[in-house]
Amino acid sequence: LDSGSVEQARARQSQLTKPPGSLGRLEEIAVQMAGITRSVVPVVQRRAVVVMAADHGVTAEGVSAYPKDVTPQMVLNFLSGGAAINALARQAQSDVTVVDIGVAADLEHPNLLSRKVRRGTANMAREAAMSQAEVLQAINVGVEVIENLAEQGLDLVATGEMGIGNTTAASALTACFLDVPVEYVTGRGTGIDDQQLAHKVRIVEQAITHNAPDAAQPLDVLAKLGGLEIAGLVGVILAAAARHIPSIIDGFISSAAALVACALAPTVRDYLFAGHLSVERGHRLILEKLHLEPLLNLQLRLGEGTGAVLAMHIIEGALRTHQEMATFAEAGVSNKNA
Amino acid sequence: LDSGSVEQARARQSQLTKPPGSLGRLEEIAVQMAGITRSVVPVVQRRAVVVMAADHGVTAEGVSAYPKDVTPQMVLNFLSGGAAINALARQAQSDVTVVDIGVAADLEHPNLLSRKVRRGTANMAREAAMSQAEVLQAINVGVEVIENLAEQGLDLVATGEMGIGNTTAASALTACFLDVPVEYVTGRGTGIDDQQLAHKVRIVEQAITHNAPDAAQPLDVLAKLGGLEIAGLVGVILAAAARHIPSIIDGFISSAAALVACALAPTVRDYLFAGHLSVERGHRLILEKLHLEPLLNLQLRLGEGTGAVLAMHIIEGALRTHQEMATFAEAGVSNKNA
CATH class of the missing domain: 3.40.50.10210 (Nicotinate-nucleotide-dimethylbenzimidazole phosphoribosyltransferase (CobT), large domain)
Structure with missing residues (x-):
């Protein structure tokens, strides 16, 4: 798997408006898909x-x-x-x-x-x-x-x-x-x-x-x-x-x-x-x-x-949340550690 | 649940081109949906x-x-x-x-x-x-x-x-x-x-x-x-x-x-x-x-x-297979007990 894409996808997940890890396996799937496709935000058409x-x-x-x-x-x-x-x-x-x-x-x-x-x-x-x-x-x-x-x-x-x-x-x-x-x-x-x-x-x-x-x-x-x-x-x-x-x-x-x-x-x-x-x-x-x-x-x-x-x-649900969710900054939502 | 719809949905499942029970919980879901909606072939729009x-x-x-x-x-x-x-x-x-x-x-x-x-x-x-x-x-x-x-x-x-x-x-x-x-x-x-x-x-x-x-x-x-x-x-x-x-x-x-x-x-x-x-x-x-x-x-x-x-x-997968699959008779497929 492409480690650069994996890391960047993980970083993106941590910025999305949800408690860290709360999307469970959907988060892992999105990260693995990034590593497979060498794309930080993979799409499946x-x-x-x-x-x-x-x-x-x-x-x-x-x-x-x-x-x-x-x-x-x-x-x-x-x-x-x-x-x-x-x-x-x-x-x-x-x-x-x-x-x-x-x-x-x-x-x-x-x-x-x-x-x-x-x-x-x-x-x-x-x-x-x-x-x-x-x-x-x-x-x-x-x-x-x-x-x-x-x-x-x-x-x-x-x-x-x-x-x-x-x-x-x-x-x-x-x-x-x-x-x-x-x-x-x-x-x-x-x-x-x-x-x-x-x-x-x-x-x-x-x-x-x-x-x-x-x-x-x-x-x-x-x-x-x-x-x-x-x-x-x-x-x-x-x-x-x-x-x-x-x-x-x-x-x-x-x-x-x-x-x-x-x-x-x-x-x-x-x-x-x-x-x-x-x-x-x-x-x-x-x-x-x-x-x-x-x-x-x-x-x-x-x-x-x-x-x-x-x-x-x-898989599509994992990629849609990964792609479409707002970040804490974009949505003006308080983060846990903010 | 409406027992008539449940029975008819079960009968339909037994005619579809697959070994009986091989769609597992999808079959149960389709039957339960029939009982809930009082429709043998329910649709979810x-x-x-x-x-x-x-x-x-x-x-x-x-x-x-x-x-x-x-x-x-x-x-x-x-x-x-x-x-x-x-x-x-x-x-x-x-x-x-x-x-x-x-x-x-x-x-x-x-x-x-x-x-x-x-x-x-x-x-x-x-x-x-x-x-x-x-x-x-x-x-x-x-x-x-x-x-x-x-x-x-x-x-x-x-x-x-x-x-x-x-x-x-x-x-x-x-x-x-x-x-x-x-x-x-x-x-x-x-x-x-x-x-x-x-x-x-x-x-x-x-x-x-x-x-x-x-x-x-x-x-x-x-x-x-x-x-x-x-x-x-x-x-x-x-x-x-x-x-x-x-x-x-x-x-x-x-x-x-x-x-x-x-x-x-x-x-x-x-x-x-x-x-x-x-x-x-x-x-x-x-x-x-x-x-x-x-x-x-x-x-x-x-x-x-x-x-x-x-x-x-x-749920949609259960209903689509229930609705869209051909029966053994329609498809000309040999049934187990035929």
Whole structure:
């Protein structure tokens, strides 16, 4: 973060007509945004949520409550504006960029970015989900998406995803990077019962045992246990940080991508905001590991970028108070120490 | 709450393109809003934050970090648009209604509602803060403000306040209604140190002992230990509920008003949303007593209605997803049980 901008933003906060610190995290957000953007009074105009969609071979093991047909069906729902992310993006005046990075179906739509790396991952319970070349290609898709948005003047990006089976991949990645038992980081996803949850834990354990990823090699772990949409989001997060654009991370799957990105480049963490705390049990552990405090806690577990886009209002509130409030001198208000 | 609207709103939620329950509290909010407004798909157009301002005689005891001149100075700041509440209200497209219900200074401004009941309360450490007649008059001011806003089509109201010394009054009310030791519910307000905090606790204890309010008589407690702005907000909360208008309660002081309102009319609680959890230590206890879960937790402690207005975006997100999302049938998405 740019320390000059951070210091000047802090100095500005201390002059605004409120008791010092009384806006709590809004003050911290404004200061962090100043450091990210290298602007003492940052503004956020262009916003986008990047929704990466892909399928997961591991759904063959019966780990999800929904059939994998739902992935392409929901992509079409995003494109026709009928999903939760569309409603919340309209509210937040955010663009929605939908990317087919690996859906296991043929999809065509004028507003769809078709960047299919392959038709879904392989079944990680039996083989590596992807090759190293495919992982790099998927990361590059995310980088390219951000490069294009940045050229149009992107100020703030939210990460979103869709992929039946992707909490299974996120659990495997999280167990591996945090070195914790699989059951600590495996939840009910879209809504499986106790028996199905026990089965999902076994499948994730099998995937880790069978693939034996090297936790010190983030790309090896990502290739063996990840997903195409997760790799794409790694690219989004890395490229946004490189461009000094803040990212709001959504829930468990997006946070697994953030975990990989921070393993590759630890300073990226300073460019991240955690949009919310998901119900998925592994999510809290990832946020603790990354020292990120969620902005919202509304028991969401939908993904798509919903919690991240809802959190855009908090970031905007922080920037509006930082920018628009009068100083003690301007307003003729007595300061505490005056 | 209207049970027909609640049931129909629940039925609608189960048809929207998402796993059941995956929007967490957003779903609950939409259903509660349906019950409050008696509309299956409620819309929130006109929003207002009512900021009640008044002074407190107990500031003579040195309980606050700021001089009481700050009350009228901040009222003028609200009226010229330079306070935190103005910035956040502009973001949320909310009107700001500023009411002088008892500032101890002469204030005039075309946009100020001048409804002064008296020039600040008496010093509750030595006598009752107000008479019963004054309490009723202050409650009536709040009722009248809501009646006028409702005639213009108010859909959602946030409670706000300004008054140097008013955390002291809120602590006294809270200790009394919750029957807990004063130190459990007395915090640092605008920023006092340990020694000043110990003094503040003693002053609140003295106020309770000296006035000996009858906890079974909410108006007696309010008169002896309350504030004019707190009484005004009691009127706001009661009148909004009577008109089927939801209220978003801000922090500690607003919640003390909600506590009084619910003591007078327990069903009012169903019409309330807790905007956020304040740093003021008594706040959590009030919310637990009222069984209200805060929508935000951002370590705010400013008051003015800031946390409540910021929470308007969460309510809007709940209503937008409820209204705008496609159903499984509309979008051609496979349902879990299909």
